Amino acid sequence: DAGVIQSPRHEVTEMGQEVTLRCKPISGHNSLFWYRQTMMRGLELLIYFNNNVPIDDSGMPEDRFSAKMPNASFSTLKIQPSEPRDSAVYFCASSSRTSGSRTGELFFGEGSRLTVL
Amino acid sequence: KQEVTQIPAALSVPEGENLVLNCSFTDSAIYNLQWFRQDPGKGLTSLLLIQSSQREQTSGRLNASLDKSSGRSTLYIAASQPGDSATYLCASFDGNQFYFGTGTSLTVIP
Numbered sequence: 090d091a092g093v094i095q096s097p098r099h100e101v102t103e104m105g106q107e108v109t110l111r112c113k114p115i116s117g118h119n120s121l122f123w124y125r126q127t128m129m130r131g132l133e134l135l136i137y138f139n140n141n142v143p144i145d146d147s148g149m150p151e152d153r154f155s156a157k158m159p160n161a162s163f164s165t166l167k168i169q170p171s172e173p174r175d176s177a178v179y180f181c182a183s184s185s186r187t188s189g190s191r192t193g194e195l196f197f198g199e200g201s202r203l204t205v206l
Numbered sequence: 207k208q209e210v211t212q213i214p215a216a217l218s219v220p221e222g223e224n225l226v227l228n229c230s231f232t233d234s235a236i237y238n239l240q241w242f243r244q245d246p247g248k249g250l251t252s253l254l255l256i257q258s259s260q261r262e263q264t265s266g267r268l269n270a271s272l273d274k275s276s277g278r279s280t281l282y283i284a285a286s287q288p289g290d291s292a293t294y295l296c297a298s299f300d301g302n303q304f305y306f307g308t309g310t311s312l313t314v315i316p
Contacts, residue, residue, distance in 0.1 A: 093249075122304070131306070131308050131309070132295070132306050134303065134304075137303065139302075144302070145302075145303070180249060180250070182250075191255065192237075192238075192257075193237050193238045193240075193255075193299040193301070194238075194240060194252060194255045195240060195252065195297065195299070195304055196252060197242075197249040197250040197251070197252075198249055199248065199249045200248075200249050202247075
């Protein structure tokens with residue numbers, strides 16, 4: 090399997106622009122997580138989905154952030170409008186809730202490094 | 207809410223030394239515990255997964271143990287190498303969410 094695939098790997102944009110980050114989870118995984126990592130705050134959970142349904146979005150910082158999972162193989166995280174304080178590395182991760190001894194093992198993508206000028 | 211703590215935040219050791227990284231958690235009702243490695247500018251790579259019914263897992267020079275009753279897990283690295291230099295994070299899973307520690311930054315000096 091190719092693992093969790095994220096795009097773009099790097100994004101530089103100007104304040105006020107819309108940013109869309111994309112994620113393809115590992116095939117067969119039914120849970121998907123979006124995290125944000127900064128030096129100051131470490132790794133923060135933004136939102137997670139089970140079977141394409143958003144379960145907990147309490148970590149989404151504000152209404153400028155939205156996430157969707159239209160099917161089992163694709164998810165997006167959108168920031169509109171973007172602000173300099175959104176600069177961070179955004180990780181997507183997936184896991185399976187039904188894979189025997191490997192149930193609950195979390196796999197990360199390489200991340201999308203966002204810089205908002 | 208589960209709280210996961212990793213101490214120390216940073217560790218520097220000479221090459222060849224055996225070392226132990228610590229992870230503690232406040233709620234023992236966990237489904238599993240996972241150790242990750244993160245290199246600078248990279249994602250998190252899964253190292254070892256310990257299910258709640260297990261006491262330890264081994265992979266090469268790495269051994270992870272789990273003691274649910276005391277809320278502790280340790281990652282033992284044998285014969286450390288400069289290539290082991292990275293940040294190591296632990297995470298507990300309660301069946302729904304993962305709770306991460308803040309990591310231990312390890313430097314192995316040649």
